[in-house]
Amino acid sequence: MRNIRLIARLDIKAPNLIKGVRLEGLRVMGDPKTFALRYYEQGIDEIIYMDIVASLYGRNSLGDLLSRTASDVFVPITVGGGIRSCEDVRALLRAGADKVAINTAAVNRPELITEVAERFGSQCMVLGVEAKRTDAGGWEAYTDNGRERTGLDVIDWVRRGAELGAGEVLLTSVDQEGTRRGFDVDLLNAVSEVTAVPIIASGGMGAIEHMVEALNGSAVDAIAMADVLHYDRLDLAEVRQAAADAGYQVRRDVGEVSA
Amino acid sequence: MNVHIVDYGVGNLHSMVRAVEASGGSPVLVTDADAVLQAEKLILPGVGAFEPCARQLRASGMWDAVKAYAQTGRPFVGVCVGMQLLFDESLEFGRHEGLGLIGGQVAQIPSEDAAGARKVPHIGWRPLARAAQVKDWSGTLLEGLTPDRSSAYFVHSYSCVAADDADRLCDVDYLGFRVSAAVRRGNVSGFQFHPEKSGPVGLTIMRNLVRA
Numbered sequence: 001m002r003n004i005r006l007i008a009r010l011d012i013k014a015p016n017l018i019k020g021v022r023l024e025g026l027r028v029m030g031d032p033k034t035f036a037l038r039y040y041e042q043g044i045d046e047i048i049y050m051d052i053v054a055s056l057y058g059r060n061s062l063g064d065l066l067s068r069t070a071s072d073v074f075v076p077i078t079v080g081g082g083i084r085s086c087e088d089v090r091a092l093l094r095a096g097a098d099k100v101a102i103n104t105a106a107v108n109r110p111e112l113i114t115e116v117a118e119r120f121g122s123q124c125m126v127l128g129v130e131a132k133r134t135d136a137g138g139w140e141a142y143t144d145n146g147r148e149r150t151g152l153d154v155i156d157w158v159r160r161g162a163e164l165g166a167g168e169v170l171l172t173s174v175d176q177e178g179t180r181r182g183f184d185v186d187l188l189n190a191v192s193e194v195t196a197v198p199i200i201a202s203g204g205m206g207a208i209e210h211m212v213e214a215l216n217g218s219a220v221d222a223i224a225m226a227d228v229l230h231y232d233r234l235d236l237a238e239v240r241q242a243a244a245d246a247g248y249q250v251r252r253d254v255g256e257v258s259a
Numbered sequence: 260m261n262v263h264i265v266d267y268g269v270g271n272l273h274s275m276v277r278a279v280e281a282s283g284g285s286p287v288l289v290t291d292a293d294a295v296l297q298a299e300k301l302i303l304p305g306v307g308a309f310e311p312c313a314r315q316l317r318a319s320g321m322w323d324a325v326k327a328y329a330q331t332g333r334p335f336v337g338v339c340v341g342m343q344l345l346f347d348e349s350l351e352f353g354r355h356e357g358l359g360l361i362g363g364q365v366a367q368i369p370s371e372d373a374a375g376a377r378k379v380p381h382i383g384w385r386p387l388a389r390a391a392q393v394k395d396w397s398g399t400l401l402e403g404l405t406p407d408r409s410s411a412y413f414v415h416s417y418s419c420v421a422a423d424d425a426d427r428l429c430d431v432d433y434l435g436f437r438v439s440a441a442v443r444r445g446n447v448s449g450f451q452f453h454p455e456k457s458g459p460v461g462l463t464i465m466r467n468l469v470r471a
Contacts, residue, residue, distance in 0.1 A: 121307030251384035253408040
């Protein structure tokens, strides 16, 4: 039975959790740790913290937040945004992250993928990919929250990233992100067919059916959720049950979190 | 109660430290052989590949001390690559010697076999099952968990194969491949999954260690 992970994605403009539509038009939600802790207590499988203004400032500013979060949240935490070197990775792992998601710096210097994988293990190296549909019917990789084009074909780039040592791919559809209209299932299917590396589907989850469509229509391994959790639109236990009902293995016995 | 964690420059120890604290223990990072031998309870973490971990543990000067500590009878736990280090050898990128505290070797998870295809690395949460010869987990670090329900977080490409089935404490099924999830020989235990990243289930295990 295929095993599925349910992941909460928190986009952060320090010090706040924010939520935008198509990665623009930001709304402030509050302290990210409060949200992360709530999701942990509700049984989320993993947390992703994405510093969405990091590339503007050239650095990831989530170290303190990571350290505060890792003190109370005992599930894997991935951090992304503005990571440019092994030294950046080391600092974030020390702060409490388990994995790093790298997009812009990997596009600029693909060898960074190999350097991170060799030094910290490929399980730690998540390739962040922002995919936008092209008129030709494919997808182009973008950076800087869907603002900057790279000229790279998403399928080729994912295949190359996996060869270079990426252990996982965080695949965000720029077109669907924040719309709550469902995942770009064609994208998920096209990418999950070309690599054996686990894929996290991100962008578009607005209803439980969207998750089931994505799981049935592609070989993705994990579903990232944002709005639906931040605005309390869906109950995590119901999401998990729906995945189980659709025939996927999910984490059972999430247990009681004791104070 | 002090719980010593071997700090040999590998991985994220923050989570392990916090998990010990959250379980009522006092974490102490150890960086030299004398401190290892003085430990009351010892955790050997490890992430990434086997050979760099083994090399760094040797370079830290704590390799022999860890082996000697295991003979004291005091609780000793290896986690992830730390579990793999307990075995005789690993076949990851060549053949590399382990601590030899548990007989057997560490081999790659097959991405395809008679049972079908599976992704490697193996990432995700799996329900923990009792190994075939184990009647129950009481008296072990897994006491209090519910077999086939309590789930833990795995991320690994290689898996331990104990030479003696009696050393196997807990298995998980990964699409037809049997992953040895926990082993135990006397005071020495190993977990392939990450108790420090496995939510309340993992903290139950950590509490058992603190109270052991």
